[in-house]
Amino acid sequence: MASEATTLTVPGPDGDREVRISSPSRVLFPDPGITKLDLAEYLVAVGEPFVRANGDRPVSLQRFGSGIDGESFFSKNPPKGAPGYVRDVTVTYPSGRSHPQLVIDEPAVAVWAAQMNTVVFHPWASRAEDSDHPDQLRIDLDPQPGTDFHDTVPVAHELRTVLAEVGLTAWIKTSGNRGLHVFAPIRPEHEFLDVRHAVIAAARELERRMPDRVTTAWWKEERGQRVFVDFNQANRDRTMAGAYSPRALAHASVSTPITWDELDGADPTTFTVRTVPERLSTVGDPWETMHEEPGDLAPLLAWWDRDLADGLGELPFPPDFPKMPGEPPRVQPSRAKKS
Incomplete structure (x- = not known):
């Protein structure tokens, strides 16, 4: 019997894309009952500001094959069989190794990532064309x-x-x-x-x-x-979770741009996959002009x-980084005192 699947029409700069969503009823967020299709539809709804914030950057995808309560893994380079509108860029990692990494250029790429059970999007601080120099x-x-x-x-x-x-x-x-x-x-x-x-x-x-x-x-x-x-x-x-990226938390929270005037009264638990599309339609995107x-x-x-x-x-680097010039010893202070 054919597997359950549906197709979403995703507007973009080059016209509509048809993105297939398999297992659309798979529940990714059990508490609010948010499914894979719900997540894909969220990314369609926030597509323009999402791409403006996270697009044209190397991005890592945090994927959850069985929902947020299960195990996750990070995916960086596009897998085989990716659509033709999905591109990559070669970046250099701290080890000195270079590897292609996925880039989001339009909302359909984010929706395609959701098809692969991506929940959290982690963009670099630099652009794809100049990945060595953050902007x-x-x-x-x-x-x-x-x-x-x-x-x-x-x-x-x-x-x-x-x-x-x-x-x-x-x-x-x-x-x-x-x-x-x-x-x-x-x-x-x-x-x-x-x-x-x-x-x-x-x-x-x-x-x-x-x-x-x-x-x-x-x-x-x-x-x-x-x-x-x-x-x-x-x-x-x-990297950190990108603007408008969901987080793998029970209430399906979203990392949400706000204005400085909103900060004192902000309640981050109210910004979720369910609520952020309506917020964008009424408040707009506070980050729209960020890079002007x-x-x-x-x-x-x-x-x-x-x-x-x-x-x-210098201050300590993460443990997976090579030892850096001027870096202090990577020894927990209490252990250093004992030794």
């Missing part, structure tokens, strides 16, 4: 145990002030979980390591201004009940140089 400064505000989303709100406001002082315009979105993501468009003139250093410089300045609320401590045992500024998200091949005036990273890099001169050096 976004991204700062992840991650509330630690004992803190929650509301603790990140005043931190985000102060971070906006810090970035404004160096000539960068901050844009904000919910992470889709407990934190906030602050982005600033930049001219693609610097490599990932420079952008990481700029993020560290901004994070250290934020920590100086809010020492009881903010930490840059890489080791969890040193963070306390503060908001961690995750500087390592700025590394090459390190990219900023200069040089002032933040000057702060990095200033901190270096004051004795503040």
